[in-house]
Amino acid sequence: MTKILQLTTYPTRYPRHGGQLRAHHTARVLEESGYILDRMPVFSQSLYPRGGEDPAVDLDQARTKRRFRDTWQVMDLTTCELAAVDNTCFQKFADRIQASDADILMLEEPWLWPAVWRWRDSLSAPPPVVYNAYDIEYRAKAAMLVEAKVSGADDICADVEALERDLTQCAAGSSATTAEDAATMQAWTENRVVVARNGTILRKVEHLHHILPVPLEPCQKFLLFVGSGHPPNFTGFWNMVIPALSTLRAGERIVVAGSVSQLIESRIEKDGPLCMARDRLILLGQVNDLTLECLLCNAAGILLPITYGGGSNLKTAEALISGLPIVGTTHAFRGFEEYKSLSAVTIEDDPTAFAVGIRRAFNSKASPRAIHLQKQLLWESTLQPIVDLVSTIAS
Amino acid sequence: MPKRPRLLLDLSTSLAWRGKHAVGIVRTEREIATRLLDDPALCVIPVVYHDHAFRALELEFARSLIALVPASAEVPLPKPKSRIRSGAQPIHRKVANAIMQPLARLITAIARELIKSVPIRSREEVRQSLLHARQALRQFSSRRAPVLHSPETQNLGIVIYPQATDVLFLCGLGWDVIDWRHLSSLRLTSGLRIISVLYDLIPIKFPEFLGAPGDYYYNYFIHIIDNCEKVFCISKRTEADLKEFISNNGRSPVSTEVIYLGANLPAKPDPTEIIDLKVRERLARGRFALAVGTVEIRKNHSLLIDLWDELLADPSFDLDLVIVGMPGWCADDVIARLEGLRGFGSRVLWFKQMSDAGLSWLYEQCHISLFPSLYEGLGLPVIEALQHGRPVIASNRGAIPEAGLGLATILDPDDRAGWRAAVIAASRAPRQVVNVGPERFPNWERTVATIKRGIRDVMLTDTVA
Numbered sequence: 001m002t003k004i005l006q007l008t009t010y011p012t013r014y015p016r017h018g019g020q021l022r023a024h025h026t027a028r029v030l031e032e033s034g035y036i037l038d039r040m041p042v043f044s045q046s047l048y049p050r051g052g053e054d055p056a057v058d059l060d061q062a063r064t065k066r067r068f069r070d071t072w073q074v075m076d077l078t079t080c081e082l083a084a085v086d087n088t089c090f091q092k093f094a095d096r097i098q099a100s101d102a103d104i105l106m107l108e109e110p111w112l113w114p115a116v117w118r119w120r121d122s123l124s125a126p127p128p129v130v131y132n133a134y135d136i137e138y139r140a141k142a143a144m145l146v147e148a149k150v151s152g153a154d155d156i157c158a159d160v161e162a163l164e165r166d167l168t169q170c171a172a173g174s175s176a177t178t179a180e181d182a183a184t185m186q187a188w189t190e191n192r193v194v195v196a197r198n199g200t201i202l203r204k205v206e207h208l209h210h211i212l213p214v215p216l217e218p219c220q221k222f223l224l225f226v227g228s229g230h231p232p233n234f235t236g237f238w239n240m241v242i243p244a245l246s247t248l249r250a251g252e253r254i255v256v257a258g259s260v261s262q263l264i265e266s267r268i269e270k271d272g273p274l275c276m277a278r279d280r281l282i283l284l285g286q287v288n289d290l291t292l293e294c295l296l297c298n299a300a301g302i303l304l305p306i307t308y309g310g311g312s313n314l315k316t317a318e319a320l321i322s323g324l325p326i327v328g329t330t331h332a333f334r335g336f337e338e339y340k341s342l343s344a345v346t347i348e349d350d351p352t353a354f355a356v357g358i359r360r361a362f363n364s365k366a367s368p369r370a371i372h373l374q375k376q377l378l379w380e381s382t383l384q385p386i387v388d389l390v391s392t393i394a395s
Numbered sequence: 396m397p398k399r400p401r402l403l404l405d406l407s408t409s410l411a412w413r414g415k416h417a418v419g420i421v422r423t424e425r426e427i428a429t430r431l432l433d434d435p436a437l438c439v440i441p442v443v444y445h446d447h448a449f450r451a452l453e454l455e456f457a458r459s460l461i462a463l464v465p466a467s468a469e470v471p472l473p474k475p476k477s478r479i480r481s482g483a484q485p486i487h488r489k490v491a492n493a494i495m496q497p498l499a500r501l502i503t504a505i506a507r508e509l510i511k512s513v514p515i516r517s518r519e520e521v522r523q524s525l526l527h528a529r530q531a532l533r534q535f536s537s538r539r540a541p542v543l544h545s546p547e548t549q550n551l552g553i554v555i556y557p558q559a560t561d562v563l564f565l566c567g568l569g570w571d572v573i574d575w576r577h578l579s580s581l582r583l584t585s586g587l588r589i590i591s592v593l594y595d596l597i598p599i600k601f602p603e604f605l606g607a608p609g610d611y612y613y614n615y616f617i618h619i620i621d622n623c624e625k626v627f628c629i630s631k632r633t634e635a636d637l638k639e640f641i642s643n644n645g646r647s648p649v650s651t652e653v654i655y656l657g658a659n660l661p662a663k664p665d666p667t668e669i670i671d672l673k674v675r676e677r678l679a680r681g682r683f684a685l686a687v688g689t690v691e692i693r694k695n696h697s698l699l700i701d702l703w704d705e706l707l708a709d710p711s712f713d714l715d716l717v718i719v720g721m722p723g724w725c726a727d728d729v730i731a732r733l734e735g736l737r738g739f740g741s742r743v744l745w746f747k748q749m750s751d752a753g754l755s756w757l758y759e760q761c762h763i764s765l766f767p768s769l770y771e772g773l774g775l776p777v778i779e780a781l782q783h784g785r786p787v788i789a790s791n792r793g794a795i796p797e798a799g800l801g802l803a804t805i806l807d808p809d810d811r812a813g814w815r816a817a818v819i820a821a822s823r824a825p826r827q828v829v830n831v832g833p834e835r836f837p838n839w840e841r842t843v844a845t846i847k848r849g850i851r852d853v854m855l856t857d858t859v860a
Binding site: 206207208209210211212213214217218288289290291294 | 399401438440451452453454552553554555556557558
């Protein structure tokens with residue numbers, strides 16, 4: 001049986017954020033397709049104190065040596081480089097790969113490529129690499145760095161682009177989450193690039209009616225936004241949803257779940273008291289699965305307000321499968337364009353029109369998605385191109 | 396509205412006793428909950444009552460609460476405390492006991508006086524506050540963070556607003572962990588149906604056995620009758636006592652059903668927690684009588700103390716007495732007499748705590764089991780001893796004859812001469828085995844199957860309009 005060594009830059013056993021979820025389900029789907037998966041997470045333990053698993057290589061000791069230490073937006077690039085640059089880290093890294101004796105290496109995101117390249121360089125017949133790209137990273141980094149007004153952004157982005165190009169070129173096959181990203185990557189390589197958009201799981205939530213996290217009450221109607229601390233989540237929410245708070249009626253609320261809550265809260269505190277936010281916005285922070293399921297069961301609709309960022313939005317798949325009314329932006333539907341015409345989906349890219357969409361969502365009703373639509377959104381379906389790609393490479 | 400009726404499975408008692416050695420009702424809640432929680436035929440939502448609301452729990456957290464042996468290293472279990480109460484007790488423990496036990500009694504007495512001294516209209520609020528304080532103190536004393544503030548319980552923030560189709564199932568220390576005034580209001584406003592397990596009405600029938608104010612329990616039992624769709628009683632005796640209570644108080648009848656609690660101890664016999672090898676070897680000879688139960692007035696350890704005080708004077712009497720049970724309430728005099736008994740620590744041993752494995756080993760090794768209690772809702776140790784094939788001499792009070800299953804020797808606990816004669820006869824007789832098939836004994840699977848049927852029946856009845 002073919003053995004795949006999956007290299008990730010975070011723990012994946014108990015996934016929380018989007019990257020962890022995609023890596024977790026990629027491994028699961030490949031396992032269910034008959035492959036042996038060996039998971040090799042390489043990360044700084046201090047960044048995931050409750051990750052639920054230890055890193056195969058802990059980069060904590062070497063972290064002080066990283067480049068651009070004040071630029072957290074490129075921490076994934078600069079931290080993972082250490083696995084190749086720091087000899088102690090590299091030795092552990094190489095020993096672990098060697099011990100795996102895998103037939104295929106699968107890189108989730110490009111950040112560990114320098115270490116993998118260095119290890120492969122010493123071998124006469126290294127195992128093939130499959131690159132699972134979540135985004136065109138240099139574009140995403142450019143947007144974040146420009147927004148944060150980081151000096152030297154061009155040089156950093158050039159480094160990231162070189163890394164992505166080199167990996168895509170050397171990989172026996174790659175996957176992208178949108179057709180647009182796949183086209184970009186295909187221009188860098190003659191090898192196959194497939195589209196495997198983000199998916200979701202089917203949650204059973206019907207039994208959670210009127211079970212709500214404090215301070216929500218059954219008499220309140222609310223629209224839900226779920227997001228990590230990824231900058232596009234904050235920017236999209238701040239620009240598209242905050243202006244709409246004044247249109248909310250008595251008993252209507254916007255509920256935010258996920259670590260984007262902290263960014264929103266900080267901004268509200270920094271910019272002074274915002275009564276609209278106090279009375280109409282509920283920031284829950286990171287929530288456990290049960291809380292998320294309770295929110296999905298009781299929400300009147302879901303908001304997808306991101307206005308930039310690459311890849312396909314994982315939250316879009318979750319929102320679509322819920323059957324709830326959705327108010328989103330064109331950008332949030334990258335990779336899910338065919339669902340934009342569904343009756344319960346409102347797409348608006350202008351804050352004023354978005355506010356109208358929010359009003360419409362409050363007045364709409366949820367309707368279960370058709371079974372075939374649900375199936376299309378599951379990870380088992382969206383990741384099938386990766387299974388086919390691996391199958392081709394393995395044979 | 397939800398498509399399926401939901402079963403709200405209350406684990407408030409398990410939360411309060413998390414990580415602690417579980418006996419009695421705490422143990423029962425864990426055993427029943429373990430078998431209900433993952434039943435796909437029931438739509439089960441584990442809940443706890445906290446801060447005037449029922450809170451939904453994540454399944455994994457619920458499982459950790461009811462795990463008989465916590466799987467996570469984050470959940471430290473207290474070390475086995477099966478030390479023998481004897482002269483060999485470490486000096487620091489003696490000092491701690493000498494200070495803490497009177498202090499605990501003093502605090503309890505002050506708390507009760509405090510409750511009495513406040514106006515009646517505020518009494519319940521004060522009592523609830525003291526219960527919270529006690530819980531925090533217990534957690535502190537067991538060197539753990541207060542359970543309600545530990546990382547695992549941060550998510551007690553999910554509130555259930557009950558529906559008319561919901562059924563709440565209670566099988567814990569309902570009078571201790573739930574505010575029935577509030578639950579009653581919830582039921583009236585939501586149509587929630589409630590099913591409860593009733594263990595006994597001893598506080599009403601024999602208030603002298605308890606130090607707590609009688610009206611407290613009286614209030615609880617009235618709430619049970621007025622609010623429950625169905626009450627599972629743990630014996631025919633308890634069912635009869637409940638019906639008598641209903642009749643005496645002019646209440647409408649409530650649907651009742653008898654369930655016998657499972658008696659199957661889920662651990663293989665293992666004596667290793669009895670640290671003193673000499674004691675272990677002595678017990679392994681099998682020449683001891685075993686009495687299992689909290690040391691309190693009602694359990695009638697006085698009878699056994701009297702008997703052994705007398706019998707140990709006879710050098711030919713070679714049967715030791717082994718008592719397993721935590722110190723209970725109002726038992727200072729009994730404990731003082733026990734500790735002052737001749738042969739205490741050598742011929743008379745007291746294990747304050749014992750794991751299932753250790754208890755099972757003691758049942759297996761004992762020559763006979765004794766249960767002289769003055770009243771019981773069931774008398775589980777009688778069944779447990781019989782299940783281990785050991786002969787039992789038991790009291791004829793309360794539900795104890797039911798627990799004897801027609802296999803135990805039943806005697807009036809006031810018949811001291813009868814007990815003396817029976818113990819002497821047993822000590823002289825060769826080791827006997829009660830040889831009965833397992834189908835004769837209640838087990839948790841059958842108990843919970845009955846409970847599930849009852850729950851489904853209630854779920855199928857029309858909801859309150």
